[in-house]
Amino acid sequence: MSDITAGTLRVQSSVREVSFWDRLRTNREWLGFWFMLPAAGFLLLFLAYPLGLGIWMSFTDARIGRSGSFIGLENYEWLLDDRSFVNATLFTITYTVVASVFKFAIGLYLAILLNRYIPFRAIVRAVILIPFIVPTVLSAIAFWWIFDPQFSIISWSLRKLGLMTGNIDFLGVPLHAQASVIFANIWRGVPFIAITLLAGLQTVPPSLYEAATLDGASPWQMFRHITYPLLTPIIAVVMTFSVLFTFTDFQLIWALTRGGPVNATHLMATLSYQRGILGGRLGEGAAIATAMVPFLLAAIMISWFGLQRRKWQHGGRDD
Amino acid sequence: MDLDRRSLLKGGVALGAAGATLFDFARAWAQTAPWKPEPNAQLSMLRWKYFVQSEDDAFVALINAFTQATGVKVDITRESYEDVQPKASVAANTGTGPDLFWGLYSLPHLFPQKCVDMTDVANYLGQKYGGWVESAQKYGKVSGGDKWIAIPVCYSGALMNYRIAASKKAGFSEFPKTTDAFLEYAKAMKANGTPGGFALGHASGDGNTWVHWCLWSFGGNVVDANDKVIINSPETEKALLYAKQLYEYMIPGVASWNDAFNNKAFLANEIHWTNNGISIYVAASNDPTKKEIAEDMNHAYFPVGPIGRPTELHLMYPILAMNYTKYPQACKALIAFMLEADQFNKWISAARGYLTHCLNAYDANPVWTEDPKRTPYRDVAKRSLTAGGLGSVGEKAATAIADFVVLDMFANVCTGREDAKSAMKMAERQLQRIYRA
Numbered sequence: 001m002s003d004i005t006a007g008t009l010r011v012q013s014s015v016r017e018v019s020f021w022d023r024l025r026t027n028r029e030w031l032g033f034w035f036m037l038p039a040a041g042f043l044l045l046f047l048a049y050p051l052g053l054g055i056w057m058s059f060t061d062a063r064i065g066r067s068g069s070f071i072g073l074e075n076y077e078w079l080l081d082d083r084s085f086v087n088a089t090l091f092t093i094t095y096t097v098v099a100s101v102f103k104f105a106i107g108l109y110l111a112i113l114l115n116r117y118i119p120f121r122a123i124v125r126a127v128i129l130i131p132f133i134v135p136t137v138l139s140a141i142a143f144w145w146i147f148d149p150q151f152s153i154i155s156w157s158l159r160k161l162g163l164m165t166g167n168i169d170f171l172g173v174p175l176h177a178q179a180s181v182i183f184a185n186i187w188r189g190v191p192f193i194a195i196t197l198l199a200g201l202q203t204v205p206p207s208l209y210e211a212a213t214l215d216g217a218s219p220w221q222m223f224r225h226i227t228y229p230l231l232t233p234i235i236a237v238v239m240t241f242s243v244l245f246t247f248t249d250f251q252l253i254w255a256l257t258r259g260g261p262v263n264a265t266h267l268m269a270t271l272s273y274q275r276g277i278l279g280g281r282l283g284e285g286a287a288i289a290t291a292m293v294p295f296l297l298a299a300i301m302i303s304w305f306g307l308q309r310r311k312w313q314h315g316g317r318d319d
Numbered sequence: 320m321d322l323d324r325r326s327l328l329k330g331g332v333a334l335g336a337a338g339a340t341l342f343d344f345a346r347a348w349a350q351t352a353p354w355k356p357e358p359n360a361q362l363s364m365l366r367w368k369y370f371v372q373s374e375d376d377a378f379v380a381l382i383n384a385f386t387q388a389t390g391v392k393v394d395i396t397r398e399s400y401e402d403v404q405p406k407a408s409v410a411a412n413t414g415t416g417p418d419l420f421w422g423l424y425s426l427p428h429l430f431p432q433k434c435v436d437m438t439d440v441a442n443y444l445g446q447k448y449g450g451w452v453e454s455a456q457k458y459g460k461v462s463g464g465d466k467w468i469a470i471p472v473c474y475s476g477a478l479m480n481y482r483i484a485a486s487k488k489a490g491f492s493e494f495p496k497t498t499d500a501f502l503e504y505a506k507a508m509k510a511n512g513t514p515g516g517f518a519l520g521h522a523s524g525d526g527n528t529w530v531h532w533c534l535w536s537f538g539g540n541v542v543d544a545n546d547k548v549i550i551n552s553p554e555t556e557k558a559l560l561y562a563k564q565l566y567e568y569m570i571p572g573v574a575s576w577n578d579a580f581n582n583k584a585f586l587a588n589e590i591h592w593t594n595n596g597i598s599i600y601v602a603a604s605n606d607p608t609k610k611e612i613a614e615d616m617n618h619a620y621f622p623v624g625p626i627g628r629p630t631e632l633h634l635m636y637p638i639l640a641m642n643y644t645k646y647p648q649a650c651k652a653l654i655a656f657m658l659e660a661d662q663f664n665k666w667i668s669a670a671r672g673y674l675t676h677c678l679n680a681y682d683a684n685p686v687w688t689e690d691p692k693r694t695p696y697r698d699v700a701k702r703s704l705t706a707g708g709l710g711s712v713g714e715k716a717a718t719a720i721a722d723f724v725v726l727d728m729f730a731n732v733c734t735g736r737e738d739a740k741s742a743m744k745m746a747e748r749q750l751q752r753i754y755r756a
Contacts, residue, residue: 063714064408078752083745149572149580150589171520171575174736258521261574262730277405279722280714 058287064280075287085288088259088266091178093295095267096246099185103242104235106186107193112227114194115201125195132191140255143184147171147256171257174264181256181265185246193238200234201227240303247295268292344661345388352656353443356649362393365407366421367400367636370475370598370673377669381662382653391649400636401523404429404717411641418644419653424458424635424706427469428713431461434468435640435647440655441467448660449679452700458635462711469639470654473667473674476633476699477528479619480585480599481592482612485513494619498536498561501622505568508591515592516569516584518576519730521723524634525578529594529621530729531632533565534558535708536624541719541750542710548754550728551747557625559732559739566733574734586612594621597672597696618695620702633675633703675699710754718753 024030058075062068079085114125131139146153147170155167171177204227212222250269253259259266259274266274268288276285369375375397382393396417398406403422410416411430420426427434441459445451451459455471481494489507508514518525534540539555542548566573570590573580581593586602586609593599603613621631638657640650656662658678667676668686672693676684677700687697707716719725728746731737737745 064405066408066412082749147575148583149575150570150584151587167571169572169575172572172734173574174734177575257575258577260520260577260730262727262734262736275722278401279718280405280408281718 054286055290057283058290060283062282062286064277064282068283071283075284076291079284079287079291084263084266084271087263088268088271088288089291091265092247092267094178095182095185095249096243099182099189099246100239100243102186103189103193104239106190108197110190110194111197111201112223114198125198128194129191131188132195136188136251137255139188140184140252143180143256147180172261174261177257177261177265181253184252184256185249188252189242189246193242196234196238197231200231204230236303240299243299244296247292247299342384342387345384345656348656348659348661349388349652352652353439354648354652354655356389356391356652357646360391360646360649362391362419362644362646362649362653363396363417364393364419364421365396365398365403365417367403367423368397370596371601371670374666374670374673377666381657381666384662385653385656389649389652391646391653393653414643416641418646418650419638419640421472421636421638424637425712425714425717427459427637427639428462428711429717431468433642435642435644435650437467437470437640437651437654438465440470440651443655444470444658444678448658448681452677452679454703454705455635455677455700457705458637458712462713469637470658471635471637471677472658473636473676474633474700474703475596475636475673476675476696477525477594477596477631478695478699479592479621480595480616481515481619482513483615483617485511485591489513494617495622496620498622498624502561502564502568505565505592509568513591514568514570515590516573516576516581517565517594518578518581519566519574519726519733520576520580521726522576522578522580523721524596525581525594526576526723526726527720528632530562530726531708532621532630533562533624533729534725535630535704536622536626537561538624538626540708541716541725542707542754544709546710546715546754548747548750550750551743555743556739559729559742562729563733574730588612597693600692601671601673617692620695620698629702630704631699631702632706633699635703635705636674672696715754719750722749722753724749724753
């Protein structure tokens with residue numbers, strides 16, 4: 001007993017001799033901190049700093065090549081009253097919502113189709129990815145020709161078929177132009193969603209379908225009660241990404257219309273570039289870019305709640 | 320194809336032969352020039368990216384001759400012309416970067432206090448070569464003063480391009496000279512199934528040049544001489560209504576046109592009149608399958624409106640030296656050398672009409688007369704007004720153009736999205752912010 005006490009005492013005294021530095025050296029969390037530091041540094045330097053700078057700039061009248069002075073909310077007040085900005089915001093939301101809904105519907109349909117046994121499945125899957133692989137500017141140039149007011153292949157075909165006499169003015173009428181750029185965005189975005197959902201579909205255990213078949217479930221019931229619930233987490237992730245990409249789209253619009261005709265196809269990103277970089281008014285450009293942040297945050301929050309639901313999807317509970 | 324190769328070969332031989340004389344001249348020039356480069360001087364220059372390869376070849380030959388004669392090495396970087404301005408602004412602000420910037424119209428006016436005083440170079444060249452055209456003086460001198468902050472090297476002209484046979488068929492043996500006649504012309508051309516068109520999309524070159532011509536030719540103006548916004552006026556309204564009538568006679572789809580669309584459509588026989596640089600003609604001449612287009616087309620000045628004088632807008636390319644340069648004498652020597660007849664004549668010939676001089680003596684260059692279809696482009700510098708119209712040519716004018724304020728005002732009215740009054744109000748609101756003190 002006394003031996004044990006003495007032993008304990010000895011151990012305790014040796015513990016007291018350990019210096020703060022020794023303790024720090026063996027502390028896993030302290031070590032972890034150092035391992036994290038480079039990553040945190042990168043994030044701060046390349047993400048947080050530019051974001052902070054952008055937000056700060058939106059409160060100034062900065063121009064290219066010269067830092068401005070603080071003007072408070074003046075940029076935002078002006079933008080709220082600016083029809084081009086309001087139109088760009090509304091169109092950005094429409095663009096995102098319409099394109100995302102179509103991309104999801106077509107992507108899911110393609111994924112389910114590709115998940116079945118079809119001939120040359122590997123090749124078909126590879127082909128599906130092409131629109132996603134082609135650089136945006138290149139595909140935009142292809143669409144440029146498809147939508148050309150004089151040389152459009154669609155107008156040409158319809159004319160040759162004798163279905164109409166003139167050309168369709170795809171990009172010259174605001175409503176047509178808006179529909180055309182949304183179509184191009186859908187074409188480009190579908191493969192990403194289809195392939196990701198396909199990966200999700202392949203994780204659904206076939207035994208569930210077998211059990212459902214034995215129970216006499218119809219294909220629709222199988223989709224509604226097996227496929228869809230098990231796919232929800234991946235849908236949440238892929239749709240968040242899709243919404244973020246669509247909302248911040250720039251290249252497609254810039255290559256196709258530069259925001260025209262009469263600013264009808266300006267997205268917030270393209271308007272921000274036109275005002276901030278080409279027009280040289282960095283402060284106003286930054287304010288337009290900053291105005292995108294709340295929308296993007298909302299999209300991220302939706303995804304976050306989507307991911308939270310994952311636990312009960314797999315039989316756990318939300319806590 | 321064959322034609323291309325042959326003309327290239329010829330050009331090469333001419334350049335080779337010119338090489339020796341260019342160098343001899345350069346050496347002689349270096350000994351007598353008023354500007355002696357600093358010992359061991361080295362220069363770097365950021366210039367706009369060329370449109371025609373032959374122009375750049377001639378430019379490189381010119382720079383090489385300068386280097387051989389003076390020992391000053393010159394490092395050239397090229398950027399698309401829209402990108403020169405932001406880079407120059409940052410360089411001016413941070414005090415480091417290329418010594419020389421060669422960019423677009425208002426560039427030196429964004430930071431006049433940062434530019435090396437070029438008054439001596441401008442006076443030297445002006446006296447020697449018949450004086451500077453008026454618009455070049457406005458671009459080159461600091462606003463309201465006599466100090467030159469840049470040397471206006473050349474213009475890139477935008478004029479009317481039209482098909483000869485179709486115009487004759489419509490009853491016009493020559494291109495209309497007034498806006499009223501032009502409207503009749505457009506109407507007749509459309510009726511014959513040979514319409515034309517002006518770009519109304521966000522076309523920084525072709526779009527901006529024609530809407531400014533239209534605005535100014537009816538007496539409308541963005542600002543007055545004191546930079547006060549006066550866009551909302553009866554004259555502007557007249558210009559807008561005229562443009563709307565004209566738009567009805569254009570080929571459908573112009574509202575989506577960027578800078579390249581009218582070139583494509585003209586070369587495909589889809590349109591029979593438009594506004595452009597000389598590039599359509601050069602492209603048609605170079606392509607054997609388009610030969611008949613080159614033969615059947617010609618160029619003309621923009622028609623004159625009710626105010627009774629030319630109101631054209633052309634792109635100006637001024638060159639400036641930053642005052643942080645360690646070699647201001649070398650900069651001046653290089654700029655003066657570029658514009659001396661022995662270099663400049665060769666260079667402007669190589670540009671084949673794309674670029675127009677600002678010094679009167681170069682009117683005599685054979686490039687303007689050896690092919691009469693190039694001749695109208697000779698007068699571009701004399702006919703051009705400056706960016707900003709009556710107002711200053713600085714940053715505000717540049718922003719208004721880059722932001723397509725006037726272009727969108729016209730597009731709004733032409734496409735029927737807004738009536739003239741509300742389109743003017745929208746533009747006025749935007750301009751007031753751009754021009755606020």
